[in-house]
Amino acid sequence: MRVRDILDAPQLRMRLLHGDENELERTVARVCATDMPDPRPFVTAGALVCTGLVWRHDATDSDRYVGLLAEAGVVGVVAGQALHGRVPEDVVAACKRHGLPLLSAPQSVPFSRIIEYLAERAAEVRWRRVQSRADRQRRLLSAVAAGKGIESLVADFAAEQHVSAWLLTSTGTVVAGTEDLAESDLDRIVATALTAPRLPAVTVGAMRVLQVGAGDRITAWYLVFRPSVPELDPFGADLAAVAELYRQRRADRQHLDWELADRFPVPFAEQSDLGSVAIVCAARDGEVSAVRAVLHDALPGLATSIDQEGRLVGVTDGTQDGVAAVVNQRLSRIVPALNGVRLAVGVGARRPDETLAAAIGAASAACTAARDEAAPISLRVADIDSAVGLLTAVPGGLQRRFAERVLGPVLDYDRRHSAGLLDTLAIFLGCEGSWRQAADRMHLHLNTVRYRIGRIEELTGRDLGRIDDRLDLYLAVRTLAGQTAPV
Incomplete structure (x- = not known):
């Protein structure tokens, strides 16, 4: 009033x-x-x-x-x-x-x-709101019974309330919406949805977030309104209740598919219609189901099963780098809700002359290597087209031990004498073994470079004239520089 x-x-x-x-x-x-x-x-x-x-x-x-x-x-x-x-x-x-x-x-x-x-007028307003809400609930339930899609219901609600509205998953996948959202908006919405002490909550940027369904925030959906209007909460709650019917229906179908796939498994190698990119994800037993839902959410065409080690194995269409980028982005968004759980993910692509089993094997090796990392989400791409790429399939701790064994004497010598041997070796290898180019780049006399390389050969027992020794030193230098980590 x-x-x-x-x-x-x-x-x-x-x-x-x-x-x-x-x-x-x-x-x-x-x-x-x-x-x-x-x-x-x-x-x-x-x-x-x-x-x-x-x-x-x-x-x-x-x-x-x-x-x-x-x-x-x-x-x-x-x-x-x-x-x-x-x-x-x-x-x-x-x-x-x-x-x-x-x-x-x-x-x-x-x-x-x-x-x-004033009290009488306030009571009248409250009664009209109750009547209006009851009418809206009847219309929503009638629309659901008539088979109307959630996209239409969200659009109708937004038009009626004069707001923009979206229905999202915890990874930022838009189930329904009245307009496009920027990735930065999706990041803010998901961060608010997963970290707010209670919902509804308001994001930076004045968008109001309501949870669809109770309990686990990772598998929940979220209704988002812009601008943030607290008075919409009762009406938003009605739409959220209807959206929960759609979410639960989708989850039930998904879990039935998973149960059939896990109980009567058909090896991916025998399914010719599947995609060419394999994903292997390791998580604690209690988290596999939630992570499985997240991956299916991020990659709608994904087919998954659980292997003998309890890891999630999936196959989808796309490119290796494209799938890795999507998975990394979507999984990174749910980190605040993981409560300390670490996920190790490997991605591998089938080459034209390879079987799908080879791609799964490469992704599995990359997943094993990723488990050695301390980050909440560690994703490695099975880039085995080069020696450096092949090294990424080796766990990080083992990579570092290899580098320290090969270059340990050089590192120790540099610590004691500040001789710059490691830098000289890196530049020399980067110049493809050219003494003159290395000397020019370092602004040193040619004989100084020759002396330093000779000292490195003495300390390591390697001959830079041999291709295998040069490869050992090259991989060790790359590892110490952090250049064998996945992109």
Whole structure:
């Protein structure tokens, strides 16, 4: 209710003493009556204050008293006339100064009638909302019974409430929406959905997030509205309840497919219609189902099963790098909800002359290597087209031990003498073994480079003229530089 509604109520017979158009449009949250010398403990922000002016002993009191009301955040003042027979001009002037609309109540209208009027109007509004919500619930259930899609229901809701609306999964996959969302918006929405102490919550960017379904936030869906309007929560809850029917229906179908695939497994190698990119993911037993749902959410065409080691094995269409990028992005979004659980993922692609089993084997090796990493989500691509790529399939700890064994004496010598041997070796190998190019790049005399390379050969027992020794040193240098980690 607005201040204007109080003024226009015929049964209250109010008279406007001060108030412009904007001031009269203020929302009245409640009505308070007080004549205490300091009214602040007895009024709240958003209140319309009724006062009999008992506190006014002379004209100087008005500015102080009205100033205290304005400081408390009230939306207006109703002044009684019983004490002074009128509302003094100094009270009117004080309300003008502090930007508070001032109404005058006739002596025949007690303040209790104003309070009762507001309560009756509030009850009417609440009843209309209940009726409106009941009507909306009936329409939603009728639409579901008629087979209407969730996309149409979200669009209808957004049009009716004059907002933008989306239905998302925990990885940022849009199930339904009224417009496109930027990846940065999806990141903010998912972060809010998974980390907010309670929902509904508001994101940076003023989008309101409601959870669809109770319990696990990773497998839940989320309704998102823009702009954030708290008054929509009851109506949003109705749409969320209907969306939960669709989510549960999809989850039931998915779990039935998984149960059949796990109980009566058909080796992927015997299914010629599957894709060419394999994914292997290792997680704790209790998390495999949630991770499986996340991967199916990120890759709609994915076919999965559980191998003998309890790892999730999947096959899908696409390119190796494209699938790896999607999986890494979507899994990274759910990190806040993993509660310390670590996921190791390997991705491998089938080459034209290879079987699908070879791609799964490569992805499995990459997954094993990824388990050695400490990050919450560790993803490795089985890039086995080169010696450096092949090394990525080796666990990180084993890579580092290899590098330290090969270059340990060089590292120790550099620590004791600051000789720069490791840097010289890296540049020399980067110049494809050219003494002159290495010397020019390092601004050193040619003989200095020759001396340093000779010292490296003595310390490591390797001959840089031999291709196998040069490869050992090259891989060791790349490992120490962190360049064998997956992209």
